[in-house]
Amino acid sequence: MLDSEKQDMSLVAEARKGSEEAFEELIRRHSRYMLGIAYGLLGSREDAEEVVQDAFVKAHGSIASLREDSLFPAWLSRIVVNMSRNRYKWNKVRGDGLNISISAQTADRDQDAKGDMELPSNLPSPDKEAENAEMERKIMSEIERLPDTLREAIVLRHVKDMSYKQIADVLGENIDTVKTRISRGRAAIAARLGGKL
Amino acid sequence: MKEDISKCASFEEISAYVDGELEPSCAAFKHIESCGECRLRAERMRGLSRAVHASLSNPPGADRIARKCVEALRAERQISSLRCASYTQIFLKAAAAIAIFAGASVYVFELSRRGDETRAAKFDGAGKSTVAEADMKSRNTLAEADENGTRAEPAVHSPLNSLELSEMRTAGSGSSAGLVSDKIHFVECKGDSAAAIAPVVKHSWIWTKTAAAAPDIRSIISACNLTPAKSPEGAGLRIKTDKAGLVKLVRAINASGYELLSDSEPQPESGRFAGSPGDPVEYHVSTVER
Numbered sequence: 001m002l003d004s005e006k007q008d009m010s011l012v013a014e015a016r017k018g019s020e021e022a023f024e025e026l027i028r029r030h031s032r033y034m035l036g037i038a039y040g041l042l043g044s045r046e047d048a049e050e051v052v053q054d055a056f057v058k059a060h061g062s063i064a065s066l067r068e069d070s071l072f073p074a075w076l077s078r079i080v081v082n083m084s085r086n087r088y089k090w091n092k093v094r095g096d097g098l099n100i101s102i103s104a105q106t107a108d109r110d111q112d113a114k115g116d117m118e119l120p121s122n123l124p125s126p127d128k129e130a131e132n133a134e135m136e137r138k139i140m141s142e143i144e145r146l147p148d149t150l151r152e153a154i155v156l157r158h159v160k161d162m163s164y165k166q167i168a169d170v171l172g173e174n175i176d177t178v179k180t181r182i183s184r185g186r187a188a189i190a191a192r193l194g195g196k197l
Numbered sequence: 198m199k200e201d202i203s204k205c206a207s208f209e210e211i212s213a214y215v216d217g218e219l220e221p222s223c224a225a226f227k228h229i230e231s232c233g234e235c236r237l238r239a240e241r242m243r244g245l246s247r248a249v250h251a252s253l254s255n256p257p258g259a260d261r262i263a264r265k266c267v268e269a270l271r272a273e274r275q276i277s278s279l280r281c282a283s284y285t286q287i288f289l290k291a292a293a294a295i296a297i298f299a300g301a302s303v304y305v306f307e308l309s310r311r312g313d314e315t316r317a318a319k320f321d322g323a324g325k326s327t328v329a330e331a332d333m334k335s336r337n338t339l340a341e342a343d344e345n346g347t348r349a350e351p352a353v354h355s356p357l358n359s360l361e362l363s364e365m366r367t368a369g370s371g372s373s374a375g376l377v378s379d380k381i382h383f384v385e386c387k388g389d390s391a392a393a394i395a396p397v398v399k400h401s402w403i404w405t406k407t408a409a410a411a412p413d414i415r416s417i418i419s420a421c422n423l424t425p426a427k428s429p430e431g432a433g434l435r436i437k438t439d440k441a442g443l444v445k446l447v448r449a450i451n452a453s454g455y456e457l458l459s460d461s462e463p464q465p466e467s468g469r470f471a472g473s474p475g476d477p478v479e480y481h482v483s484t485v486e487r
Contacts (some may be wrong), residue, residue, distance in 0.1 A: 020274075024267050031263040039256035049258050053269040060270055138254040143249065157216065158250040164218050183212035190245055 004029075005070065012069040015060075023063070026088045027056055030073065033160045034080045040155035042083040042091075043144040051087055055079045071169075077162075081152060086146070142189045150188065153181035204228065206235050215242045417453055421446045 008029065031052060038048035040048075059076055066075055076184035143151055156167045162180045171178065206214065210225040219226045229235040258265075418424075423446060 024270070027270070028263045031266050032259050035256050035259055035262045036253045045257040048256060049262060049265060052262055053266050056266045057270055060273075090425045099480045117457065135248060136255075139248055139252040143252070150354045154249065155253060158246065159253045161250075163211075164216070179209060179213055179218065182216070183209040186212055186245055186249075187208060189249065 008072060009069040012063070012066065012072045014064055016066065016069070023060055026072070030076060031056065033073075034076060036159035037077060037080050038084050040140075040143055040159060041081065041151060043140065044091075047087055047091065048084075051080060051083045055083050058083070058162060073160075074162075074166050074169050077156065077160075077166075081156070081170060085148075117191055138193065141187065142192045145192065146185055146188055150181050150185035153178055154189075155184035157182050206238075211235065211239050211242050215239055215246055231307060413453065413455065414450065417449050417455075418446060421449050 008026070011022045011029075015026060018189050033054045034055060036049055038051040039045065042051065055076065061081055061185050066072060080098060092194075146154060152171060153167060156162050156170060157164075162170070164175045167173075167178045167182075168175045174183075204224075206225045206229050210219060211229065213219040214226060214229050219229075221227075229239055
């Protein structure tokens with residue numbers, strides 16, 4: 001177990017006993033990741049910030065119900081995902097939601113065909129990718145266009161490098177489903193960017 | 198069965214390989230490790246994964262989200278504490294309201310119960326008189342009394358001034374000492390109890406077994422400007438008066454040292470009268486005790 005995970009467990013244990021300081025420290029440690037998840041699912045900074053704030057308030061109110069201290073990150077992620085889903089649906093009803101969905105044909109295409117997908121030529125190299133704001137914007141746009149199930153798996157995997165098992169726990173799915181969704185999500189993004197994998 | 202590691206990995210296997218989720222012991226893993234083309238595909242996949250990670254790991258507002266969350270949590274705590282205080286206030290108010298309502302209900306119930314007893318009461322004064330049933334539907338108020346200009350005198354313990362008392366005692370024979378009733382129901386005149394008596398109700402005041410006190414009582418009745426008449430049953434006096442007159446008489450009698458001992462209701466002096474304004478009510482005093 002990593003030191004950060006041990007510290008998390010200690011903080012969660014303190015927070016469950018009512019320590020406000022411990023919970024605020026958990027906020028500082030996890031809020032950035034949670035914002036990444038919410039932003040990836042919603043595509044809106046304002047919505048994402050609101051969801052994350054509400055999620056922490058909710059988590060604070062129900063942390064006593066957490067079964068194991070070690071489950072806190074996954075538990076918190078599940079809260080954020082669920083609240084993001086609700087917000088997404090609400091936005092959709094209001095007409096503010098992500099309004100472009102990847103076609104089922106694209107999402108369900110046979111990904112076993114090898115060699116027919118390549119990364120776009122303008123995809124930055126690993127050394128430069130963080131600096132390429134334009135590419136990030138394009139990728140974000142493609143993530144937004146993914147079907148909900150693929151988008152959730154892609155976001156959870158890439159925000160915090162969650163394992164497939166952790167993602168499966170958060171989404172309430174089995175590992176094979178998660179594996180499939182991640183690979184299809186990647187394929188869809190690459191296809192939209194015009195590249196091959 | 199020997200695994201075929203010559204077959205190139207699927208897209209899903211490449212994806213899992215990049216994420217470290219492919220078992221090193223499986224054929225796909227071994228193939229990717231040994232296949233240049235698959236390694237190249239994996240490297241492209243890794244590049245895409247890093248790009249996606251970079252896009253998601255630095256969302257706008259990330260530098261201030263922790264502060265915002267802490268502030269939101271603290272604000273929520275304050276709201277919760279205020280809400281809790283508000284709920285406490287509401288609870289206390291509700292409890293007070295319930296207590297008042299319960300008290301009022303008990304009070305009304307008690308009045309009703311006594312009224313029922315009044316209606317059910319029947320008095321057979323030596324087989325010669327009965328107490329008429331009082332109608333429960335009217336609980337006459339002091340306001341009603343005022344409207345009719347017949348408001349009774351307040352203050353039980355000072356019903357008449359000393360001169361009046363003196364006059365009444367002088368007028369009476371004072372020979373009723375030693376009378377003991379066999380049925381003791383103390384008739385007490387209380388303050389504004391007259392308010393509960395309908396102003397237009399006429400009361401027949403009949404007493405029996407009070408021969409020794411009769412002269413005194415008769416004098417008091419006269420002092421109250423009331424006209425006594427013989428009871429039709431021949432065992433006492435009958436007084437027809439209104440509410441104010443009755444209450445005034447009771448007070449005068451009490452002030453003179455007698456106690457009216459009534460064994461039935463209604464007892465207008467005690468505020469338990471429940472007659473209807475239009476109903477005649479007989480009020481029986483069985484004994485008078487000094």
